[in-house]
Amino acid sequence: MLLAVVQPWPEGKQPTDAALMERILQRDSGALEALYDRYGRPVYSLVLRIAQQPASAEEIVQDVFLQLWRSADRFQISRGPLEPWLFTMARNRALDFLRLKREKQRRREDSDSDILPSAVVNPDPEGDIDRSRRAEQVRALMTSLPEAQRRAIELAFFEGMSHSEIAETTGEALGTVKSWIRGGLLRLKQSLGEASS
Amino acid sequence: MTCEQLNPLYEEYALGVLEGAERAELEAHLARACDKCVPGVAHARWVVSQLALAAPEAQPPGALRGKLMDAVKSSAENARPVASFEKLKSPRTSPLFPVWAWAAAAALALITGYAMHRMNNQYDQMAELRKEMKLAIAQNQALQNQIEMERMVNSVMMSPDSKPLKLMPVDKNMPMVHAYLHPHMGVAITADQMPSMRSARTLQLWFVPKSGKPMSVAIFRPDPMGQIALVAPVNMPQNEIAALAVTEEPAGGSPQPTSAIAWMAQVN
DSSP states (O other), X not given: OOOOOOOOOOTTOOOOHHHHHHHHHTTOHHHHHHHHHHHHHXXXXXXXXXXXXXXXXXXXXXXXXXXXXXXXXXOOGGGOOHHHHXXXXXXXXXXXXXXHHHHHTOOOOOOGGGOOOOOOOOSOHHHHHHHHHHHHHHHHHHHHSOHHHHHHHHHHHHHOOOHHHHHHHHTOOHHHHHHHHHHHHHHHHHHHHHHHO | OOHHHHGGGHHHHXXXXXXXXXXXXXXXXXXXXXTTHHHHHHHHHHHHHGGXXXXXXXXXXXXXXXXXXXXXXXXXXXXXXXXXXHHHHSOXXXXXXXXXXXXXXXXXXXXXXXXXXXXHHHHHHHHHHHHHHHHHHHHHHHHHHHHHHHHHHHHHHHOTTOEEEEEEESSTTSXXXXXXXXXXXXXXXXXXXXXXXXXXXXXXXXXXXXXXXXXXXXXXXXXTTSOEEEEEOOXXXXXXXXXXXXXXXXXXXXXXXXXXXXXXXXXX
């Protein structure tokens, strides 16, 4: 398989995710670079939050984008936008890593010095602004939740725990945990609905 | 369960916390391409994916972009057709690397590529199997719990020491709730044709003592078929119980009743 000879993007106009995915199907590695520049930061942030180890997070992020490159044909743009697909794939990979790590009982923290500062690349300012607005919305909502409710949602999302596992970890009644998570997700849904309308 | 009953569960399903019968019900709707649940879950997946934005912002190492593109190029070159292999056969006056070194490097790259491919496949398969196993365990556990609960309900109902009680509904349109009070085995509650409840609400059973405050006995909800079958321990002497009462409370229950009595039976 050869890398395609690619045409440069028209100046001043950023390609959509769908257009980039089309070009990835034509084996245009530049399109993958563009998607990495667009989503590399939020995906890395998510994976690092779950995996807690910069070196492992780096491997997982590379794996996620390689998977995007290899399995571009499995992504159908008609099913919805790329961002949630990418976030879901990254979360699943990171949670798989976390579960394997837990099974092996050998948690090891990397030193903070592994996090290297690098230049912020911003090829999609509008997309970034929109995401940044949503990020503020989500963080504000999480901050507004009572500590225990926020913790329950974080355990579910970032640590992949089930209702029963969260109840066991927090020592709360199963019904209470279910109610917290259901209530929190409902508020998130309403908040994002208001933001997009 | 109907799509309307499943609707409040979409986000929990997308989050991966939904377990047991509710998860199985929703997956059955998805499996038959339900025109309400499929788009509902798709939207819920988007909502839940946005929690990713709550992660503290971190900048990926600058070298990662280069590593990724090297890996992409390497995977593309590994898959390159062998058309240019003829060039390797042409004599070189002073080759930088001998042919055997190129062949060894190519073999090594192929083996590495194959091993990585297999590892990725196994990784995916393992994740999928783990997911299926978790679901099967949860379903099995839910079924076992249900069988055990039914066995306990039958034991209390059939015991000659049990005192049968009828909890009459305040709302005449609601079905009657049956209770069987046993001095040692506890109190069994059964009902049929109960209406479905909002997810944020639950039913709570109380012992009303001859003097003092009501004592919480159990919180429960009708199953998807509208049935109730449960056994709860008797946590006060039977001769001190004046009545049994059921109220509707916020999910998770309340320390004391917060709404009017919905069902009641006099005991002593």
